[in-house]
Amino acid sequence: MGALTLGRAALLCAALGMLLLPWHGLEGGPAELAAWPGGTAAPLVALLLSGARWWLWPVALLLVITAPPLLRGRAPGGLLVATGAGIILWTLAMGEAIGLRGLDWHWLAPLLGAPPPQPSLGWGALFVLVGATGLFASGLAARGAFGADAFVAFLVAGSAFLLLLFVFGPLFTILSAAVYEGDRFAPGALVARVTAPEAWSLACLATHEGCGVVWNTLLLATLTAVLSTMIGLFFALLAVRGGVRAAPLFRAMTILPLITPPFVVAMALIVLFGRTGIVTTFMWDWFDIPRSRWIYGLPGVLLAQVLAQAPIAFLLLDGALRAISPSLEEASATMGARRFTIFRTVTWPLLKPALAAAFLLGFVESLADFGNPLVLGGDFDVLSTRIFFAIAGARHDPGRAAALALLLLALTFGAFALQALWLGRRRYTTVTGKGDSGIPAPLPAGLKLTCGLVVWPWMLFTAAVYGVILVGGFVHDIGRGDMSFTWRHILTAFEVEWRDGFALRGSAWDSLLTTIEVAAIAAPITAFLGILLAWLIARQDFRGRRTLEFMTMLSFAIPGTVVGVSYVMAFNVPPIELTGTALILILCFVFRNLPVGVRGGLAALAQIDRSLDEASATMGAGAVDTLRRVVLPLMRPAIITALAFSFVHAMTAVSAVIFLVSARHNLATVYIVGRVEAGEMALAIAYSTVLIFIMLAVVLGIEKGVGRARLGRRAAPASPGLRNAPAAAPVRAGA
Amino acid sequence: MTDAAITFDRVTKAFGTVRAVDEVSFDLPRGALVTLLGPSGCGKTTTLRLVAGLELPTEGRITIEGRDVTRLAAAERRIAMVFQSYALFPHMNVLENVAYGLVVNGARKAAAETDALAMLKTLGLEGLGQRLPSELSGGQQQRVAVARALVLRPQVLLFDEPLSNLDARLRRRVREDIRDLQKRLGLSVVYVTHDQQEALAVSDLVCVMRAGKIAQMGTPNELYEDPADSFIADFMGEANVLDGEVLGPDRIALGGVALATRMRAHPAGPAQLAVRPESITLLAEGEGLPGRIQRAAFLGQTREYEVETAVGTLFVVAPAAAPAFAGGEAVRCRMERVIPLRPPRG
Ligand SMILES: Nc1ncnc2c1ncn2[C@@H]1O[C@H](COP(=O)(O)OP(=O)(O)OP(=O)(O)O)[C@@H](O)[C@H]1O
């Protein structure tokens, strides 16, 4: 696409937004349109002419000066860049400066006086902003950036703008909330909040009081990471080297954490080990072990997190262990090393990077986990729950929540930074390709015994947990041991009535339908945007490419609670007011799951030789055609996988969205958490079972679809384009 | 301007600090096959990609058929390119691959397929239209790639080492095919290779590159017979490079011995002289540089000798029909033709 075409389209879009569409959001719904072009539905041009928004004149003027050259067939690069950026900055800045209470940026009072209140931006503003982004991009393309391709320029500028708005914007808001005391700027408050004894107290060492929440969080994360890595390692050793026949079962189990909402395991633990739990009762009846509440607190949360993380650690270590070429070990054996020496000197060092990865993942996931501590934490608070209660609790204190969120963010980034440092220094290139020649060294007998002692009881434990979940929804009261069969809970949640036509009477339908709807809207957007971004990052050369990559990956590292808090703070007031809508849920899912799509896309693109894109370009196909006809068809498996992952993640998420749901738009997970807190454990379990089966169906269906897509391509690897990919791609792509 | 298919005007392409193409200027005549030749990393591929629009120059101006294309994206230039990996779309069959360019340029599907079928026929690929690229041999894939490029009737056709995936025999045949086609259709072709034999065999013009600059451009004959400097002399086939003296037209001195030879005009005085191995005739006696056979080898059509002389060891190739010499024999070396060299630039 040429710069001029884009420039004209952008001008049209912006003009439409300025002249026709309501500038502000319609709080009262479409009914307000009746007053158009006056009232609350007035377009910008009407607001300007009536003098009601005189401070927005620059937006109109900037737009108007781009018209003559564009209409005459010229695309003046510098001018378009400047006006595009100018319109965006001015619109957003004025929206921030003048809010619902009139002037918010008081230092502007000498210039602006006392302007009337200004509600949030609406469709008109959206069109003007999109148009301005288009003008900006066409200006860049006209100056020769992005290979002079205006379409690529627009994609990059647009996605950068979106990422700034929905990833960095909220983070920035949180940071500024932490330095405000009510309405007063107070940098001291940040210091006080971040160093508060609430966070850092060591009282628990000496007294019976609890320790600071940072120490709690770190302790929990470390324990979770260590235990899940260890259990994962034992499973992997047994699966790869132990010669057990259950290895495929181990691998099938790794699907469980993916489809289980994070707090479901916690519920099952309560059913098993709570005061009236099945195991507790059994112990009391048979061994006189007194009932206690030990499961509420560190042990319970830890157990729940390890149950979720160990399969993921296994997945990583299983792959790494299988990739270690047996020939390395054979080489060592021919040099006369004994079995244990081989394991210690060869296998173990080669496993270390994967161990570090598993540890880091367990650590970070534990930091971010919210559902389990909420359900099982008792008095044992961690950062994520403390943040939640600072916002949702009796003492609503956004400043404190923001400060705690910053602490959590710092811990997460610290973990990633440590890993980067560690991996930066040692990079094992020995572990390449599959080691399919030679016979892997069997485990030393002692080690195998140890593995078995951990693995089999743990399997039993997992089976018990999931058994509870499966059975719990269909018996009267599993929490008190009443195991007689009933449909009651399923009916309460999902009753359907046919009498006067069709009616969904079950209490869960609202939230389930909203969840599916939101996930079904968010997933394609996530997959599409993620794949597009991957394509831009992998296939286009432009300045700032690394920055864009970093921006897309950043949201991966931000804990959900932090995202939730930051969205509430950023999008609760004009200029962008989204709280209470379904849109904020969708946006939250899209930007939280974006890294999944981008990573999948990058991996897939690495397999597709770049010369295919280039061949398409030399034959006269623009970026749009190349994407549609060549790149996207070849990336179908990656797209489907991204779709599945973002759908499932959206269905199971709780930490971020618990801040964002509203009475009208409630989500399944949040509804279930509410039922747990109300003590309706059986209903919660029944609902969870339904969720798990829906997601299982989606994941298996997708796997089948992708499987077929892979089959369809099996013939393809013989073609030069794909065959040469590993050799050819890094040459040009590594720029 | 009228006769040039492609002109480069002081074109530079820098990747960071690497100047892959460094202030290169040239005119490539219309309807000619020009090869870009040079050692690995000298900037051949980059030059080709600059023509194609896959890279945009850091500085300078590029025109194709008189049109300034410096800032145009690849899709907007009327060029076609055959990639080293062929870059056939693995998810489309042969017919769809060949019709692709027509379809994305707005042709109706039926019309595009008719054209594509005709082109497949021209290249001897009838009946393969429904196959996937993965179901073709290497040579067939190569021809599909050419068909796909030609069907667009490009002003300029670009090849990046199109034969490097083929075995030696096929390579010779396909390069003849390409040459025939180019002559028949009067195409302007730029052809990248690092095989100097291939370059000599197919080109109207050879352009030798070194470190991002053009070292010399000329007909294959000129480059072989009259290389500008020792780099090119060495690159375009083997040469004995000797220190000697030019005495006058067709008169040189080597190791103090005055010799008659043939050579291009060169000012008198000390000079580097390149002598091709087949330009030396060995005689038992008579006028010539005295030497002694060090090693002799019989290769069927030719005999190869190493001859020790006052100016160093000479490598000599003689036709098998010429008188044979054995190791240790004393000989006279007559220089049929020598090439006085300018020192390499840069
Ligand atoms: N995308 C890029 N980024 C950075 N440097 C590059 C890039 N492409 C090429 N170069 C560098 O530019 C120089 C010329 O590269 P080019 O690919 O044109 O060489 P070539 O003559 O085609 O070599 P070969 O015969 O090995 O294919 C090399 O030093 C190469 O490393």
Ligand SMILES: [Mg+2]
């Ligand atoms: Mg090359």
